Amino acid sequence: MRIAVIGLGLIGGSLLRALGAAGHDVVGFDADPATRELARAAGFEVGGSVRETVAGSVVAALAVPLPILPEVVADLDGYDGLVTDVTSVKGPVRDLLAGRRFVGGHPMAGKETSGFAAAEAGLFGGCAWVLCLEPDGTDLDDWLLLAGLFTRMGARVVPVTAAEHDTAVAQISHVPHLFAAVLAEQLLSNPLAGTLAAGSFRDGTRVAATRPELTAAMCGGNGRAVQRELHRLIGELRQLEAVLEGPEPIGAMTGYLRRPSEARRAWPATPGRPETIPADIPDLLHLGRSGGWVTEVKTGRVVVKRPETDRFLP
Template sequence: MNVAVIGLGLIGGSLLRALAARGHHVTGYDVSEATRHAAAEAAAEPGADGLGWRVAADIPDAVADAELVVLAVPLPALPVVTADLAGFTGLITDVTSVKGPVRDLLKGRRYVGGHPMAGKESSSFLASDPDLFDGCAWVLCLEPGETELDDWLRLAALYTSIGARVVPATADEHDEAVARISHVPHLLAAALSGLIEGNPLAGALAAGSFRDGTRVAATRAELIAAMCGGNAAAVRRVLAEVLDRLEACDAELASPDPVAALTSSLRRPGELRRAWPVAGGVTVRVDREAGALLNLGRAGGWLTDAGPDLVGQRPGTDRNDS
């Protein structure tokens, strides 16, 4: 496939490398001249992934011969970038961590929203890795009555070929889910990180629980702000749930027997965390229609093969999607 990747940070650069390693003809572009230079140098290195890749001077050049354009830029940059795609009639996807606003922006275009649940604290091309998506969940948005199923399946086949687990969901379902497992956790990590400011003793004593609970706070502030601000409605709903739970903890600590009160309320969260991620699952064959695919995603399942037969995994059940 002839693919153009616009934006060559961690995700875009890793996708560029992964697709090139599998023989696709890939062209990359980034607004940063330094990033373009780094990508061009990497393509010229002996042993570069697959057939290497081309780095374009601008977006029109990058998409001139493309069948697929992948937008790998932050949400605030998308209106400017999509304006340069005015003459492009092929398939467009993205890797943005919020899907509703992008769906609305690209309404009327051949568009399938995407979001790979992969990353590192570093976000530059120099951190890119062709194996970044191996085993990761890659959401592909499927809007009943809007998304062309053939386009969706084409992307599902492309992404499963680089090792991703493709999870079908609508944009709204995606945005609610990532508010719970990514966006609010980033805000919580930032709040926890602030607790060591002005307290060197606390910083010296901090160990595993602090490290694990604050890891994503090291992400660039602009990226956290873009994903949380772009998903503000869902983030506020989920944040309200967390604040209610913290207020309940405060009440339990103020009770006559705080140990007993906390022990009781902490049991269920502990059970949930110990049961995640779900171990194992059942292989299922999935009908090639939107309803069956969305049911698979809603059950916590995913596609592992999007060839002539759609094969997936549905955790913890022997039900079939058909």
């Protein structure tokens, strides 16, 4: 299968390498001439433009930052292949590509280094790879084609809607980045705090060291969900404040903290046994909403796993 990858940074470059290693006919493009030369030196075919690169491909994977995406999409005029992406926010991309053959994607993979030089074919092994499945807007055959590609790389494909994805990543990534930034800023006004800080501060502020441009683009691109989840967590913190003002703060606080303590100690959940379910949209969405994922695509069916905790869901 001929597959085009637009954007050859860590994720796009790793995707190019992984697809090439799987035997696909791959071609890449990056706006940076030095990156294009690195990809050519690694033995890959590299196009001279977006239009040239996607011509004749069955799938075009867009691996560029969200602010750049409109420019790339404009160069897809006349392209009738299947388009996917790897952007960390899904709602705006879904809206941008409305009317095209499109399945939004987001591989939850990465490492400390970036760029094509850091790319590796095995980056996606074991990672959760969201593939958006809209009940009224996604072609199931297109979704299954991509799910087959990515599961064969070793990824765990998670089927959810764009809105569900954006809420989840606001909760587990975007808002934590903002909380980490607020905590880390305390170092500027209190040198003593920096001297005393140890493991809990280190773990709670690690992502504050992320490049500000990346965090701003990530949170700003998912603004509605981030704002909603930020308000929810601020409300939870105000409840804790009220507990501290009560007559027995230690006992009340212990009761409040028990559930989150148990939840964190039980994470990540143990995967259950593989099972086979119909490859239809309602069953796939139920799977994703219950925390499950696809491990293999078969004709008309998919092999899946669910977290052990799924047995307790209503």
